[in-house]
Amino acid sequence: MSQNIAFIGLGIMGLPMAKNLINTGYNVTGYNRSDKAGNELAAAGGTKAASIAEAVADADAIITMVPDSPDVQAVVLGADGVFANAKPGALWIDNSSIRPDVAVELAATALDAGLRPLDAPVSGGEAGAIEGMLSIMVGGEQADFEAAKPVLEAVGKTIVLVGPSGSGQTVKAANQLIVAANIQALSEAVIFLEAYGVDTDAAITVLGGGLAGSKVLDQKAQKILDREFAPGFRLALHNKDMGIVTSAAREAGVVLPLGALVAQLVTSTVASGDGALDHSGLFRGVQRLAGKIDAPVPA
Known part of the structure; x- marks a missing residue:
């Protein structure tokens, strides 16, 4: 069971999801472009990171929750991104809602970087995020889904593997x-x-x-x-x-x-x-x- 979680993107949905992970007992290190959300995460018992690289360094599972396909690409690719700085074997769970073709491409790149990718967009809005009652549709490998399920159960209620990479999107x-x-x-x-x-x-x-x-x-x-x-x-x-x-x-x-x-x-x-x-x-x-x-x- 993954204990150290990096959470990238502490917006309307991301911040309450990260708080639910903390309340479940996970060690959550968060990164957000604005300081306010990071400070709120720290006040809830998490750790505020100064960079993506710092957030993911010791993470067993990395969650990204950002608005659009280019935003996901920006946080995972490049020298300062998730893929270049995460430890081999870490789960990468993308809770963002992005294009299915981009999800497939990024999953392949994540595999090349030694990570275990899952596209896992959520439904339920802010209320579902706060209450930990999100519906989560997951694309990826069965073994990775089983490894990630305890993490997903901390933020969602209906959690289903719907097919290979890209299927969740x-x-x-x-x-x-x-x-x-x-x-x-x-x-x-x-x-x-x-x-x-x-x-x-x-x-x-x-x-x-x-x-x-x-x-x-x-x-x-x-x-x-x-x-x-x-x-x-x-x-x-x-x-x-x-x-x-x-x-x-x-x-x-x-x-x-x-x-x-x-x-x-x-x-x-x-x-x-x-x-x-x-x-x-x-x-x-x-x-x-x-x-x-x-x-x-x-x-």
Whole structure:
């Protein structure tokens, strides 16, 4: 069982995940570009590193949790990166959401560096990260998955090996397609209900008890009703993920008509200035189309 863990990327998701690892009994050394998150990790019982090289030097497992494919490449490649400074045999668990083809390429490079790679993107948002209830879809070798499972169980609840390297990212892309389509449908339903003066709280309660019920409705409906879009998962990141979905679908030669439309609606909402909002802020895009936009939401 890995005891020393390096955690690279202490953002909205990464910091609570790192704290859960500390609470489980792991020795966690974290690195983040901003000092604030590193200081908060140290206050929780972890160790703040001054560099990636310092963070990974003694790590049995290395977790990266950064926004996009270029960010992962930046932290793992090069003389100061993870691959050049980690000890042979260490697990590299990438919890970021990136392009499947990039995950496959980086896994091969990690193997050449003597590491054991797993692409392990997560779903569940900030709440799931805080509560240690994330769903984790993992790509890689069975033996490496079994070795990493105790670490993953400290941050997640549903943890499944879905195939070889790159498979975790492919499943995560599908997840993001489903979530975006659900949030868009929920947003349209709320606009429709409000247009008829329905008691929206009561409506959401009864909808949640029927076939329309979903985790998206449970977690996002109240944010929409309250017009409270503090980010648990930013629209800008979901826009990136929808780009991954549409690009990968094109490469595979499959057609995703609804996915393509929802991707454009997400992009439109981001282009309108709402990229820093929670992805439930898709509701504001629906409002714009209906001519019912609220006052601007503060950044």
